[in-house]
Amino acid sequence: MLEKAIHEGYEFVKVGKAQWCEEGIVAKHEGKEQTWHAALSLVDERFLDAEQSVYMVKVDDEITYIGVYTDSFETRWLKAKRYFWHSVNVDDKITALIKQGREVTVWLTTNPYASIDDRSINVSQSIEYELIKAIKPEWNTTHKNKKKNNEFLKVLDIVNSLPEPA
Numbered sequence: 001m002l003e004k005a006i007h008e009g010y011e012f013v014k015v016g017k018a019q020w021c022e023e024g025i026v027a028k029h030e031g032k033e034q035t036w037h038a039a040l041s042l043v044d045e046r047f048l049d050a051e052q053s054v055y056m057v058k059v060d061d062e063i064t065y066i067g068v069y070t071d072s073f074e075t076r077w078l079k080a081k082r083y084f085w086h087s088v089n090v091d092d093k094i095t096a097l098i099k100q101g102r103e104v105t106v107w108l109t110t111n112p113y114a115s116i117d118d119r120s121i122n123v124s125q126s127i128e129y130e131l132i133k134a135i136k137p138e139w140n141t142t143h144k145n146k147k148k149n150n151e152f153l154k155v156l157d158i159v160n161s162l163p164e165p166a
Contacts, residue, residue, distance in 0.1 A: 018104035048074040
């Protein structure tokens, strides 16, 4: 059975759980060979092909990281054999946590779309931005200390305030 959760009005589904894999996988990163042991056990293999969406990492049910990917879930998150490949920072944190026996899960938004003029548009980037500003996950470094949305100027307002060409 799929596990779902609502965060800031957006529905997420748990797509997998991190697990320690003793055999590991050796891959090069920045010219050095490294061994990864953190693998993702998926709820369903079809999530590998999930289109652009917002993802969350939860540690023991606490949201610790929020991001977005623009291709498939697999190309953003996983290497061969389902090993985590996100960034060294996040990978190292996940590895340390699962070695401690903590539960690390990955979640995706179920419907990152808005309807505009009879078109369905993926708004994952906007959802990510809104969630990071609202939740302020510990591992995120972007979007936390920026101005509130209402403090930015709209491009159309700037254009409309400019003098007409002579």
